[in-house]
Amino acid sequence: MSKQEQHWEKTRNLLFITLAIWFVFSIGIFLFGAEMQESNIRPFGYPLTYWFTCQGSLAIFVILIFWFAGRQEKIDDEFGFSEREGDQ
Amino acid sequence: MIKGKFIDNLPKVYGIYTGGFLVFIILMAIAEQAGMSAKLIGIFFVAFTVLIYALIGWLSRTLQVDAYYVAGRQVPTVFNGMATAADWMSGASFVAMAGGIYFKGYGYMALLVGWTGGYVLVASLLAPYLRKFGCYTVPDFIGTRYGGNLARFSAVIVLTVASFTYVTAQINATGTIASVALDIPFGIAVYVGLASILMCSMLGGMRAVTWTQVAQYIVLIIAYLLPVFWISSKLGAGFFPHFMLADEVARIAELEGQFGFVKNSAADLATVPKGLAGITKAHSSVNATPWAFISLAVCMMAGTASLPHVMMRYFTTPSVRTARRSVGWSLFFIFLLYSSAPMLATLSKLSLIDPTLPTGIIGKTIAEVQAIDWYQNWNQANLMFISDFNGNGTLELNEFFMGGKAVVLATPEIAGLPYVISGLVAAGGMAAAMSTADGLVLAISNALSHDIYYKIINPKAETAKRLIVARVLLVLIGFAGATIAALEIQGILGSVIWAFDFAMSGLFFPLVLGVWWKRANAPGAVAGMLLGLISGTAYLIWVRSGGSGFLGITQLTFGIVGAAVSLVSMVVVSLITAAPDAATQKMVDDVRIPSGKTVLAQK
Numbered sequence: 016m017s018k019q020e021q022h023w024e025k026t027r028n029l030l031f032i033t034l035a036i037w038f039v040f041s042i043g044i045f046l047f048g049a050e051m052q053e054s055n056i057r058p059f060g061y062p063l064t065y066w067f068t069c070q071g072s073l074a075i076f077v078i079l080i081f082w083f084a085g086r087q088e089k090i091d092d093e094f095g096f097s098e099r100e101g102d103q
Numbered sequence: 104m105i106k107g108k109f110i111d112n113l114p115k116v117y118g119i120y121t122g123g124f125l126v127f128i129i130l131m132a133i134a135e136q137a138g139m140s141a142k143l144i145g146i147f148f149v150a151f152t153v154l155i156y157a158l159i160g161w162l163s164r165t166l167q168v169d170a171y172y173v174a175g176r177q178v179p180t181v182f183n184g185m186a187t188a189a190d191w192m193s194g195a196s197f198v199a200m201a202g203g204i205y206f207k208g209y210g211y212m213a214l215l216v217g218w219t220g221g222y223v224l225v226a227s228l229l230a231p232y233l234r235k236f237g238c239y240t241v242p243d244f245i246g247t248r249y250g251g252n253l254a255r256f257s258a259v260i261v262l263t264v265a266s267f268t269y270v271t272a273q274i275n276a277t278g279t280i281a282s283v284a285l286d287i288p289f290g291i292a293v294y295v296g297l298a299s300i301l302m303c304s305m306l307g308g309m310r311a312v313t314w315t316q317v318a319q320y321i322v323l324i325i326a327y328l329l330p331v332f333w334i335s336s337k338l339g340a341g342f343f344p345h346f347m348l349a350d351e352v353a354r355i356a357e358l359e360g361q362f363g364f365v366k367n368s369a370a371d372l373a374t375v376p377k378g379l380a381g382i383t384k385a386h387s388s389v390n391a392t393p394w395a396f397i398s399l400a401v402c403m404m405a406g407t408a409s410l411p412h413v414m415m416r417y418f419t420t421p422s423v424r425t426a427r428r429s430v431g432w433s434l435f436f437i438f439l440l441y442s443s444a445p446m447l448a449t450l451s452k453l454s455l456i457d458p459t460l461p462t463g464i465i466g467k468t469i470a471e472v473q474a475i476d477w478y479q480n481w482n483q484a485n486l487m488f489i490s491d492f493n494g495n496g497t498l499e500l501n502e503f504f505m506g507g508k509a510v511v512l513a514t515p516e517i518a519g520l521p522y523v524i525s526g527l528v529a530a531g532g533m534a535a536a537m538s539t540a541d542g543l544v545l546a547i548s549n550a551l552s553h554d555i556y557y558k559i560i561n562p563k564a565e566t567a568k569r570l571i572v573a574r575v576l577l578v579l580i581g582f583a584g585a586t587i588a589a590l591e592i593q594g595i596l597g598s599v600i601w602a603f604d605f606a607m608s609g610l611f612f613p614l615v616l617g618v619w620w621k622r623a624n625a626p627g628a629v630a631g632m633l634l635g636l637i638s639g640t641a642y643l644i645w646v647r648s649g650g651s652g653f654l655g656i657t658q659l660t661f662g663i664v665g666a667a668v669s670l671v672s673m674v675v676v677s678l679i680t681a682a683p684d685a686a687t688q689k690m691v692d693d694v695r696i697p698s699g700k701t702v703l704a705q706k
Contacts, residue, residue: 019692022695022696033223034227037220037223037224037227040220041223041400041404042397042400042401045393045400046393046397048391048396049389052388059346059347059349060349060353061348061387062387062388065209065212065352065445068216068445069212069444069446072220073216073219074438076219076220077219077435079223080222080223080430080431080434081428083223084226084424084427084430084431087427088424088427091696091698094696095698096697097424097698098424098697
């Protein structure tokens with residue numbers, strides 16, 4: 016496998032992980048909205064589903080993007096595909 | 104060079120600007136104590152901020168193509184994040200969202216999840232790759248990746264339909280705020296709003312829009328957060344509402360149980376002015392089916408990743424790496440406002456319905472409520488209404504009606520904050536609507552001037568001529584938008600949701616597959632864009648004209664139909680036609696690695 020193919024395979028795997036986490040917190044948990052609402056886990060005292068819609072999922076997305084960016088930069092560095100001065 | 108220096112000095116420049124704005128707020132507060140009228144304060148707030156934006160727009164004027172289309176590709180990460188947040192948060196986010204949550208609760212909170220989750224798709228699927236591509240507009244990417252004027256032209260059609268639907272709503276919002284704050288008729292206020300929008304973008308294109316959007320973000324975030332924190336402390340709910348409103352949320356549920364949701368008769372409801380609503384859904388309980396919630400969230404997420412005015416903000420960063428990080432910063436700045444919207448809805452509702460609070464009106468006599476100052480003001484503006492349906496002389500929960508916009512605009516007044524805060528909120532709403540309208544008008548006129556005029560009609564046009572065409576189109580599109588906005592066909596929130604569905608129907612899969620599927624070719628992309636847009640639109644028209652719809656897909660989520668058709672037709676048509684040539688495949692390979700020159704620069 017060429018260097019570029021390996022790089023793309025790692026990039027694709029990172030995408031799948033990112034999208035899996037994204038799926039859980041944007042779609043997955045809301046399949047069980049009514050059940051979660053009854054749960055005894057109450058972040059800051061809010062009902063669980065309510066908290067996820069107004070803070071939890073949103074904050075997780077912010078963190079997820081920065082984590083994704085960091086990982087992708089590592090992959091680019093590993094294969095020497097990071098941008099250099101004067102590239103653009 | 105002055106410009107280079109300006110970029111280095113950004114934190115200082117905007118720091119001084121923020122300080123100056125806070126001083127302005129304090130001066131207004133002092134003036135209010137000294138007896139300045141509420142009307143004059145409103146005028147000062149809106150006029151002062153709009154003049155500042157116009158000044159920034161004028162200072163950023165340019166005659167260079169690169170600066171006009173992509174701000175010279177040198178906007179630093181964090182500032183691009185702020186500009187994107189302002190670009191993104193429109194009148195719908197600022198003025199209408201808290202209202203939607205106030206009335207409909209959980210069902211509408213799908214918008215919060217959808218409008219933030221979409222950024223994960225932007226960061227991982229699209230933004231860094233489109234930045235590497237080095238295009239000026241979204242159709243520029245489609246046209247070059249797939250090749251051929253038909254693909255380019257189809258992308259311009261989808262872009263125009265989606266953005267134009269969106270921009271009429273924003274011009275409507277600027278008109279509404281300008282008419283209230285400046286006390287002029289709506290028909291004229293729409294054009295005043297338009298003039299302010301054009302002043303920001305006409306001379307400097309993307310460069311001017313970038314620096315005004317950063318300024319507008321600062322105004323709108325202060326205007327949104329200050330009242331939320333203030334009201335929360337005033338009610339004794341806690342100094343940091345986001346972590347401390349659990350008791351208030353529980354208290355609302357208790358009151359709702361106590362009052363009950365009485366259903367009004369159709370005859371009673373007919374007397375309520377158009378556009379006003381009462382509280383009919385529980386505040387914090389799960390009151391929508393999973394599918395209703397998820398389908399709306401999915402549409403908003405895919406729409407986010409297809410709307411050109413957001414995507415083109417990531418063309419302005421210095422590199423691929425910064426484009427990626429910039430998406431994270433954008434979402435962080437959006438998060439600051441979005442996580443506050445449900446808190447504002449909670450505080451607003453509690454202030455109104457809790458009989459033990461001095462501001463509570465439920466349980467008071469009708470005559471008492473009618474004598475309240477703010478009730479009279481907002482009733483006159485056709486945004487509030489009470490009526491004694493059961494004839495018992497006291498106001499019940501089901502007898503109080505309010506417009507969606509009033510939740511954000513009127514809450515400071517209801518909670519007894521000084522008028523200076525209401526003026527600030529008006530300036531914030533104006534900033535939110537203007538920044539989005541600017542981004543959208545620019546996205547449309549750039550696509551028409553760059554992709555239609557320069558790339559298809561007259562490829563030999565000189566720089567000066569291209570930029571003149573771009574500006575003329577900008578003005579024409581603005582006027583067309585204002586004219587349609589003046590007709591008020593659909594509410595602000597409704598039009599915005601439609602725009603997402605249109606964008607998702609036609610552009611989501613052609614964009615994503617352009618990067619992630621090498622086999623995708625021009626006939627496939629054209630089929631995907633056109634059939635997606637047509638089927639989505641047909642479904643919308645069918646449901647609007649009384650059709651029953653299927654699979655629980657409503658007029659707010661018709662993008663699911665459009666995108667599904669788009670995906671299937673794109674894959675099928677791509678596979679039955681010839682694979683893209685070697686040069687195109689090489690181009691896709693180049694897009695996938697950050698290093699090296701942009702794809703367009705290699706050509």
